[in-house]
Amino acid sequence: MAQWSDPVEGGVEFPPPHLGLTWRRAQVSDLERMLALAAQATTGVNHIRCEPMMLARLARMNVLPEYSDVIAGFDSEGVMQAFASVIVNHLNTPIVRAQVEGVISRNWRQKGVGRAVLDWQDGRARQLAMTVPGATGIQIDSLAEGENSELRRLLAAGGFTPAEARTFYLANVSQLAQVGREALDTLRAEGFQARPLAAKDLAQLQEMNNSTTSRSSFLKPAGDEDWRLLIGMINADASIVIADSRGVVAYDLLEEGRRGAGLVRARGVREGAPELVARHMFAAHVGLVASRFTELRILAGDDDPIVDSLLADGFSPDGTLIRYSIEI
Structure with a gap:
């Protein structure tokens, strides 16, 4: 079977064709099949591979091609059976973080495809990361839902080790x-505005986001292109911004999922903000979207100070997301 040529000059070779799949770079027209494969791979309700995220990855490949790649594998009948992505965050050198994800159809597992995909991702992540000016080391990450034991075993076999776990909290x-x-x-009685996201907020939110994530081992700052892609995933009317006379005090940015579920993709509180704001922000978000959503999910680490507020407001733990990592 012929293998599509890699259009990226000097690119890492695709997974070998003798495994039965032919590979090429993914396209926006592949989105529907990618979503179907992602649904197969998700064993629980915490579906982190959804349409806005997939579109953002494909868009990033075009706007930041030097730091992104997404490939898809097809069987002899031209049906997509797998896809894999590599996304490099070119900020925060000298250690550059690359995130890899992949999904393989159930019928094509246990055939060596998964390990071959990890090999491609490893090589591609190293290649892209080492083009970042000032890079002296690489950290390759992959995320797995706690209930997805099959993916977790594959990552462990590929040399990844669990680095951090976060919990989904459900309202x-x-x-x-x-x-x-x-x-x-x-909040309103104390003089704060609590309203949906507006275009005028975006610049301040990006600054707040980068200030917060620069101190996180789980997240990293977003450059202008990545920030625009993130905002493209967000439902502004279902996101909440809390503001005072100085501007934004706190925010939750919500991605709208299927069947009335929402997942908070980004959140932040202004340094020095009153404790009252952090204490009531998530419950206030529930109040803001109560007429249009059935569920709201927030991801938080066990040592995150917001956990006590979430539990006090009636959120309940509902699964985990584990970051696996290789440091080079």
């Missing part, structure tokens, strides 16, 4: 709607 919006309305009333 049943209808059950917590009254708590949410009370939180909104409390």
Whole structure:
């Protein structure tokens, strides 16, 4: 079977064709099949590979080709059976972080494809990361839901080790709607605005986001292109911004999923903000979206100070997301 040629000059070779799949760079027209494969790979409800995220990855490959790649594998009938991505965050040198993800159809597992994909991702991540000015080392990350034991075994076999786990916290919006309305009333009584995201907020939010993520081992700052792609994933009307006379105090940016579920993709609180804001922000978000959502999910580390507030407001733990890592 012929293998498509790699259009990236000096690119790492695709997974070998003797395994039965032919590979090429992914395209926007591949999105529907990619989503179907991602749904197969997700064993629980915490679906982190959804349409806005996939579109953002494909868009990033075009706007930052020197730091991104997404490939897809097809069987002899031209049906997509796998895809894999490499995304390099070119900020925060000298140690450059690359994130890799991949999905393989159930019918094509246990055939060596997964390990071959990891080999391609390893080589491509190293190649792209070492083009970053000032880079002296690489950290390659991959995310797996805690219940996805098959992916976790594959990552372990490929040399990845668990580096950090975070917990999804779930709010049943209808059950917590009254708590949410009370939180909104409390914030407004103290002189804060609580409203959906507006275009005028974006510059300040990017600055706040980068200030917060620069101190995180799980997240990294977003450059202008990455920030625009992130905002493209967000439902502005379902996101919440809390502001005072100086501007944004806190924010939750929500990605709208299927069946009335929302996942917070980015959040932040201004340094020195009153404790009242951090305490009531998530409940207030529930109140803001109560008429249009059934569920709201927030991802947080066990040592994150927001956990106590989430539990007090009625959020409940609902699965984990584990970061696996290789440091080079």
